Amino acid sequence: MHRNRSKKHLLNSLLPAVFMLFAASACTLHAQETHTPQSTIQTPVKLTLPDAISLALEHNRDVQVAAKDIDDAEARIKEVYGRAYPQLNGNVSYTRNIELPVLFIPPNTPFNPSPKAQKFEMGLKNDVVAGVSASQVLFDPQLNTGIQIAKRYRNYAELSSDSKQEEIVRDVKIAFYAVLLSERLVDVARQSVELAQAHYDNIKAHYDQGTAAEFDLLRAEVQLANARPQLSRQENGLALSKDNLKLKIGLEPQQQLDIIGNLAVEAAPETDTESDIDNLIASNTMIRALKAQEAMLEKNISIENAAYFPVLSAFANYNYQAQDNSLNIGDYEWVNTFMAGLTLSVPLFNGFQTKHRVAQARIGMDRAVLSRMQIEDGIRLALDQAKLDLKEAKERYDALAQSVGQAHRAVDIADVRFRSGVGTQLEVLDSQTALAQTESEQALAAFDYFAALAEWEKLTSSMREN
Template sequence: MQVRKIFRMNRGLFLVSVLWLGWGPFASSQELDASADTLELTLNKAIELALTDNPTIHMANKEIERVDYAKKEAWSSLFPAISADGSYTRNMKLQVLFLPDGVFGPGTGGAMEMGFKNSFTGSVTASMPLFSYSLYQNIKISEHEVKAAFESARASRINMAAEVRNAYYGLLLANDSYAVMQKSIENAEQNLVNVKNMFDQGMVAEYDVIRSEVQVRNLRPSLVQAENGVRLSEMMLRVLLGVRQEIEIKVMEELFDFENRVGAATTSGDVDLSGNTDLVQLELQLDKMQTQYNLVRSQRYPNLAGFINYQAVSQANDFQFSEYRWANPFSMGLQLSIPIFNGFSIHHQEKQVAIGMEQMQIQREYTERNLTLQTRNVYTNMMKALEQIDSNREGVKQAERGFSIAQTRYNTGSGTFLELNDAEMALTQAKLNLNQAMYDYLAAETEYLKILGQDLPSIGQ
């Protein structure tokens, strides 16, 4: 039965849920009113909570902030760099100058001491790059990193929204399946009452009463499994939203509230992957590698910088600073650096980056082919789900009519309990199949638009 399939699917997710919940609520579910004991949830509100509170989204936003500062750091290299230095030297022995005898008259010459015991020097230096091709390429690389961070954040939001939608749809499917099973038990219990009344009147055999009681008992485990499916689906949604266990979740929508969206994303089978976040990130990496190639080549270009230097210099044998005489040399100029030969290292670096670009291009083409096939496969699943919805909806109508006829035949004595039981089981299975077909379409639509890098329209749009 369909409800057992749902239970087995959710049972596989249970261990993951337990592990995640062991970390505790990660989100600002603490931002929810602490006194509130019920969270009324819609799909749009669930996505809003996840995108606001999920740590993956927070980390992506922090990465954007980090690379923005890295970009500003790269731009700051174009501004003047100013530094101040100071030094004190104690000359334990003064330097000497050797002069030939008689250079300044008879008896002069030999070794003559020069300078003073104390030497003070202070300087202020400012330098600024006037032309440096490598600096401009570094700035471009930082801009590529900013774009990559924004795209990574967009990918995180798209993936998180898709996960929340799937979990939300899974909870709606579990709720509807539970309602179907509950209705099935109500029908079986009502049949049991009718059969007992007919048995008391001698209209049916005791076998029908026994068979009816067995039918009710056989349905109860399925109802328990459906209830477990609801609980596990809700647990998965709590994990994604970071909602505390003590807060009750009340979903305000049903699975078929989204029926107006069926077919909205299936107007064309054309594949447009221009918005796919994986391909966009690969394109950004290719652009960045091209800039890295230019950065390597920039080592072949000359660098030109301007500088200004101001000093204050004085020497004395004592520490009477007020009587010091200070010299103030001042200089400014240009510094040109021209690379001539570096042992072919730049050439080899260029080859490495060029090969890396070729590898990235191959990876991009491979990814695009896989995504194209994946998109067409998901699109095909959507088309099949649409056909299944129409078929199952007609099946429910026929099963309802069949169940009504079987009840009438049995109550008039012209039908058997086996016919009534089969009709009731067929109606239950038809409703479960219709719910599953609707879920399959919504899940396929979520995956389809996730691959395309698009967001799903809100309900009502």
């Protein structure tokens, strides 16, 4: 079970790196022509966990996208505020009256005493108008609410960015610990090869002297042959885990890494009691972002309700106009017109559209609340799971720490017994296999511990910062 969990963490963290290896091998010739200096790539970068986190927060694409969302929120606030400022527009128009408009005068009137209607052409062939118009909203409930929504959207974007950064930090931690795990497994596999090689050399020397059977020599050869492929697999796993880490922190695939760190498990952190779980959930960045979204949707209900209220605006128009039958604009006689006034728009009936838009806004609000409650339940479960994983991994690591010392002692004893002619080759091989397995299990326990710790720190980061 524990091994399966460790493998799941490794597969989740190493899967993107598999695609990087294919991409890197397909672009080998192109990589030689990149702008990155070859000497820089060949020089290993010494990398601690804080260095890796800093690089990820600087270069990770998801973090950059979240930062753009904040910029977008700022732009939206300014856009909404712009609607509260006076609106000023200029216009110039030219109209060619191909057929002049006609005014009809009714018959038998003081202006037309004849029994037939008379018609008179109005205007001239060319009409030129240049003007400026201005308007100012004086009362609009939707505008005021829109400003409040824009501010809440900025808060939501900032919290979403923080939540994304916490996810990136957790993923980088797990990827960093995966490299340390792979390095430890390489060391264990290399030690197995060295022990198998030393045992084979000893058996070969006895065989050459006639004091060891051919069967013993063959078993030693098989043991050595089996150990070498295992070392190769672990070295490939190390390359994959390093590529995955480089992908997450934004380094070139060709860049060499020198990881500084270890998998030494110290005292487990103090986990909060059950009474503090509600505070942890309430302070979780994702939950705070969802509550900011709810506040935004609540104001959206207000903005839809505001459609029931009238809108009052002021306006002013200034025009410079002339008409003439010729195209000689310099000879036109220009006149000025200026007007100003108020406009009151009162909604009377729109087919109940406003009513249904308010209902939709309320449904969106209710949906957001239910989604947030569901995520709170998931976080509560994740907190419990992280606490249990931390405890279990720490206990497993401590138990295996003693077993590793005993396994080393068993290898030494088995080797001495065999050299003295008291022990058997089976004792030597079994002790070497047990040592490799115990050291590997201890490394996996340490990785499980740090992976659970990374998850716990992500879930409780806001509380610790506060």
